Amino acid sequence: MGKFNVVMTRALLPAAQEKLAESCIIRVLGQEEQPDSSNFREWLKTADGLVVNSSMPIDERLLAAAPNLRVIVQPAVGYDNIDVEACTRRSIPVGNTPGVLVEATADLTFGLLLCAARRIHEGWDFVLKGKWSDGGNLSFGFDLAGKTLGIVGLGRIGLAVARRAQVFGMKVIYHNRRRRPDEQALGVAYAAFDELLVQADCIIVLSPLSAQTKGMFSREQFAKMKPSAYFVNAARGPIVDTDALVEALTAETIAFAAMDVTDPEPLPADHPLLKLPNVLITPHIGSATTETRTAMALLTADNLLAGLNKQPLPACVNNEVNYK
Ligand SMILES: NC(=O)C1=CN([C@@H]2O[C@H](COP(=O)(O)OP(=O)(O)OC[C@H]3O[C@@H](n4cnc5c(N)ncnc54)[C@H](OP(=O)(O)O)[C@@H]3O)[C@@H](O)[C@H]2O)C=CC1
Numbered sequence: 483m484g485k486f487n488v489v490m491t492r493a494l495l496p497a498a499q500e501k502l503a504e505s506c507i508i509r510v511l512g513q514e515e516q517p518d519s520s521n522f523r524e525w526l527k528t529a530d531g532l533v534v535n536s537s538m539p540i541d542e543r544l545l546a547a548a549p550n551l552r553v554i555v556q557p558a559v560g561y562d563n564i565d566v567e568a569c570t571r572r573s574i575p576v577g578n579t580p581g582v583l584v585e586a587t588a589d590l591t592f593g594l595l596l597c598a599a600r601r602i603h604e605g606w607d608f609v610l611k612g613k614w615s616d617g618g619n620l621s622f623g624f625d626l627a628g629k630t631l632g633i634v635g636l637g638r639i640g641l642a643v644a645r646r647a648q649v650f651g652m653k654v655i656y657h658n659r660r661r662r663p664d665e666q667a668l669g670v671a672y673a674a675f676d677e678l679l680v681q682a683d684c685i686i687v688l689s690p691l692s693a694q695t696k697g698m699f700s701r702e703q704f705a706k707m708k709p710s711a712y713f714v715n716a717a718r719g720p721i722v723d724t725d726a727l728v729e730a731l732t733a734e735t736i737a738f739a740a741m742d743v744t745d746p747e748p749l750p751a752d753h754p755l756l757k758l759p760n761v762l763i764t765p766h767i768g769s770a771t772t773e774t775r776t777a778m779a780l781l782t783a784d785n786l787l788a789g790l791n792k793q794p795l796p797a798c799v800n801n802e803v804n805y806k
């Protein structure tokens with residue numbers, strides 16, 4: 483049997499590339515190449531499998547340019563960049579990487595809150611700038627213990643963050659579209675969205691980006707939060723109205739924002755958010771540990787191989803798909 487033609491917008495980690503090498507001819511889009519480059523369009527014509535990253539929109543136009551496509555996979559759990567319904571209509575299963583990134587992403591998310599609350603980043607900057615010895619003052623942080631954490635999107639990662647918060651002595655409230663049947667066993671309390679905004683000392687967002695969640699945090703929502711509120715977004719940038727956030731931080735409508743995701747990504751060097759003192763930003767590194775990124779790459783390879791061989795994917799977004 484011949485090899486499958488696979489196109490990647492970025493190479494996977496070596497362990498996954500090796501796994502695929504035996505049965506696939508792999509073409510990787512160059513660092514400088516745009517997705518609409520002539521190379522990419524040419525490769526798509528014969529591609530059996532496509533490996534994408536989450537900044538790449540997958541829409542009808544791209545699918546039409548790839549008539550042989552059997553499977554699309556992405557080393558990420560979020561798939562808001564992919565028109566899944568269009569893939570399903572074309573009998574293309576879409577694979578993602580849920581589960582394997584939960585603990586790493588929860589560590590980074592809770593780490594952002596802890597770092598912000600205790601001013602760890604500011605302390606390091608203070609030491610670096612030689613202010614320790616000249617008696618400069620560093621502002622106080624606040625105790626997490628005894629505070630209320632509101633989690634919007636208490637799913638796999640949200641729950642792993644809740645467990646961390648509970649160990650730190652925080653009370654956890656949450657908002658999902660549906661109440662979790664296990665909330666009592668988990669020691670978390672449900673709150674309507676507006677209630678959560680009002681009650682929480684710290685708010686963490688971990689819901690997917692969707693038509694419902696896009697712009698879910700805007701002027702009205704920041705105005706409802708406590709002026710002392712710490713806001714953390716580790717989900718997707720467009721869930722937050724960035725202009726409204728800049729205004730809320732500038733006017734001290736809320737106290738602080740920490741983010742692993744922004745809109746846009748990457749943030750331009752002169753972006754207003756980067757001029758504010760009450761902001762902490764990491765460059766979308768929630769799942770970026772060696773162990774987790776390796777597990778994600780391997781699951782992506784397994785998803786790809788399954789789709790190429792017309793088998794059910796280990797992690798499939800559109801389970802209802804009819805395999806080509
Ligand atoms: N920063 C990073 O590097 C990473 C970011 N992520 C982001 O985190 C997201 C969550 O991942 P994961 O925990 O695995 O996903 P899950 O599907 O397990 O959890 C998502 C939760 O969000 C809730 N939710 C969905 N829609 C809404 C809504 N409109 N309002 C309130 N809650 C909602 C869901 O509950 P219900 O359906 O009942 O509403 C569910 O509990 C991903 O989609 C991705 O965007 C993930 C990994 C790394």
Ligand SMILES: O=CC(=O)O
Nearest residue numbers: 557558559560769
């Ligand atoms: O943002 C990362 C993801 O896995 O989703």
